[in-house]
Amino acid sequence: MDALGWTQIILLMALLALTAKPLGIYIARVYDPNGKTFLDPLFRPVEGFIYRFMGVKRDEEQDWKEYAVAIMIFTGFSSLVAYGIFRLQQMLPLNPQGFGGMSPDLSFNTAVSFATNTDWQAYSGENTLSNFSQMTGIQLHMFFSAAAGMAVVAALIRGLSRVQGKTLGCFWVDITRIIVYLLLPLSLVLSLFFLQQGMPQSLHPFVQASLVEPIPAVTGVSPTAAVVTQTIPMGFVASQSGIKILGLNGGGFFGANSAHPFENPTPLTNFVTILMFVIIPSALFYTFGFMMNNRKHGWALWIAAAVMFVPALLISCHAELKGSPHLAELHVASAPGNMEGKEQRIGVIGSAIFASGATSTGAGANNCMYDSLTPLGGLVNMFNIQLGEVVYGGIGSGLYGLLIFVIITMMIAGLMVGRTPEYLGKKIEAYDVKMVVIAQIVFIFCILGFSSWAVVAPWGLAGTGNNGPHGWSEILYAYTSTAANNGTAFGGLTVNTWQYNVTLALSILFGRMWMKIPVLALAGSMVKKKVVAEHAGSFPVHGFTFIFLLVAIVVIVGALTFFPADALGPIAEHFVMTGSKVLY
Numbered sequence: 118m119d120a121l122g123w124t125q126i127i128l129l130m131a132l133l134a135l136t137a138k139p140l141g142i143y144i145a146r147v148y149d150p151n152g153k154t155f156l157d158p159l160f161r162p163v164e165g166f167i168y169r170f171m172g173v174k175r176d177e178e179q180d181w182k183e184y185a186v187a188i189m190i191f192t193g194f195s196s197l198v199a200y201g202i203f204r205l206q207q208m209l210p211l212n213p214q215g216f217g218g219m220s221p222d223l224s225f226n227t228a229v230s231f232a233t234n235t236d237w238q239a240y241s242g243e244n245t246l247s248n249f250s251q252m253t254g255i256q257l258h259m260f261f262s263a264a265a266g267m268a269v270v271a272a273l274i275r276g277l278s279r280v281q282g283k284t285l286g287c288f289w290v291d292i293t294r295i296i297v298y299l300l301l302p303l304s305l306v307l308s309l310f311f312l313q314q315g316m317p318q319s320l321h322p323f324v325q326a327s328l329v330e331p332i333p334a335v336t337g338v339s340p341t342a343a344v345v346t347q348t349i350p351m352g353f354v355a356s357q358s359g360i361k362i363l364g365l366n367g368g369g370f371f372g373a374n375s376a377h378p379f380e381n382p383t384p385l386t387n388f389v390t391i392l393m394f395v396i397i398p399s400a401l402f403y404t405f406g407f408m409m410n411n412r413k414h415g416w417a418l419w420i421a422a423a424v425m426f427v428p429a430l431l432i433s434c435h436a437e438l439k440g441s442p443h444l445a446e447l448h449v450a451s452a453p454g455n456m457e458g459k460e461q462r463i464g465v466i467g468s469a470i471f472a473s474g475a476t477s478t479g480a481g482a483n484n485c486m487y488d489s490l491t492p493l494g495g496l497v498n499m500f501n502i503q504l505g506e507v508v509y510g511g512i513g514s515g516l517y518g519l520l521i522f523v524i525i526t527m528m529i530a531g532l533m534v535g536r537t538p539e540y541l542g543k544k545i546e547a548y549d550v551k552m553v554v555i556a557q558i559v560f561i562f563c564i565l566g567f568s569s570w571a572v573v574a575p576w577g578l579a580g581t582g583n584n585g586p587h588g589w590s591e592i593l594y595a596y597t598s599t600a601a602n603n604g605t606a607f608g609g610l611t612v613n614t615w616q617y618n619v620t621l622a623l624s625i626l627f628g629r630m631w632m633k634i635p636v637l638a639l640a641g642s643m644v645k646k647k648v649v650a651e652h653a654g655s656f657p658v659h660g661f662t663f664i665f666l667l668v669a670i671v672v673i674v675g676a677l678t679f680f681p682a683d684a685l686g687p688i689a690e691h692f693v694m695t696g697s698k699v700l701y
Contacts, residue, residue: 142403216247231255299397
């Protein structure tokens with residue numbers, strides 16, 4: 118790796134560490150219904166108007182069941198509205214290209230995907246969606262779904278911090294404050310930066326540009342006439358890219374996503390995008406420590422995530438820089454590394470760091486073709502997601518996913534010393550463990566269950582772009598990405614069939630909602646408990662021992678669960694690549 122690559126990695130981690138505290142404290146104030154922020158003079162009237170419109174009182178709170186019902190109603194209604202927009206697109210305004218409505222199965226898949234913050238795309242935006250559909254069915258739901266994930270972690274923090282209580286806050290208040298005071302202002306600033314860097318922001322029809330050098334006609338090959346113009350898609354790319362990145366949505370305005378020069382025009386936008394992937398999940402660890410009045414524990418969680426994030430990033434960079442040994446056998450210079458499927462202007466390091474950032478969080482964006490990564494590069498990205506997206510994880514879902522592993526860690530630590538497990542002074546009981554297990558089992562079932570079905574079904578095999586281990590990797594990655602609320606894709610799998618659209622949508626729904634409900638049930642259990650004073654038998658939740666044990670539990674659980682499946686895909690492909698010879 119060259120100096121520029123090391124500089125990007127060091128600068129990324131330094132900026133995350135420096136911003137974690139101030140942004141974490143700000144998010145804690147946003148989580149407080151009566152919290153004061155410097156944006157109050159501007160947005161307090163807006164917040165009050167929204168409460169009056171919804172008929173919500175700021176100080177009314179909900180127990181975990183009411184909170185969960187509110188989330189399901191909100192997600193269900195959002196999905197229904199998005200479905201109607203996609204189906205009736207041809208009847209709605211701002212459709213200069215005259216695009217027709219999506220098919221029922223693709224509409225269902227896309228609506229569920231964006232209403233749950235997964236943002237899996239089985240379509241190419243510039244060839245399928247009108248400006249109105251992009252604004253309302255896509256961009257608006259990027260705010261809603263991201264705020265819903267952050268609301269769940271707010272409820273869990275309250276469940277852990279409150280003593281012998283009953284309620285976890287109000288979902289409607291939480292989601293309003295998160296959007297108004299955090300996501301909206303940050304995405305506005307980021308969108309203006311992207312606009313300055315060269316991203317288009319327009320509602321005009323697509324531009325027909327004359328080619329400087331027309332493409333001549335080729336006899337017997339389509340097209341038969343010389344090509345003299347090129348259609349250049351335009352749209353409000355800058356405004357969508359802001360919330361796409363901050364909300365860890367990842368859904369691109371263009372089918373090529375951040376590999377498109379309009380959606381990622383400069384090296385600076387590439388680096389800023391990676392930073393914005395991680396900045397809110399990173400700050401949420403400090404928010405947790407701040408609200409729990411245990412900042413050392415918050416930093417311990419941040420360090421644990423960094424310990425898993427950085428090595429994975431370095432492995433990915435190494436694999437892509439090394440490339441394929443077959444290039445040397447063919448006497449092809451491989452100094453740049455594996456450039457297959459990558460933009461020349463971004464390069465190997467920029468692509469590898471971007472991919473690690475997108476799969477370690479819930480970003481779902483891409484600036485290269487993941488299907489073209491080396492086997493180890495693809496494995497790292499897949500395993501990042503299979504860990505449960507806890508490094509640093511999705512927006513909100515990363516923290517509550519890691520806290521699930523913390524509960525497992527504390528349970529094992531308690532069993533090792535023969536004491537009732539405790540976490541932050543609250544005893545971990547059988548009900549709490551059941552909720553943790555349910556959250557883990559649903560995630561595992563969605564990935565392995567649907568992948569196993571697809572790999573033995575004719576409709577599943579028909580979509581693969583490759584045979585053998587790589588074909589299995591394409592299927593496994595698709596259900597891994599959807600179940601874990603990530604949204605990235607290998608890219609070689611043809612998924613726009615009704616079977617894939619429906620099963621991937623079900624994977625999204627189960628993986629998202631049946632992760633949130635056990636987490637809220639856990640919060641509802643914890644909020645009722647009293648706090649036991651720290652004693653000699655208490656396991657400290659900071660320091661090297663805690664960090665080591667937590668990282669070990671996360672990696673071991675992920676490895677034991679998914680290693681057999683990964684061994685049949687990217688691991689087998691790696692040994693085929695390094696052990697076989699090219700047939701001349």
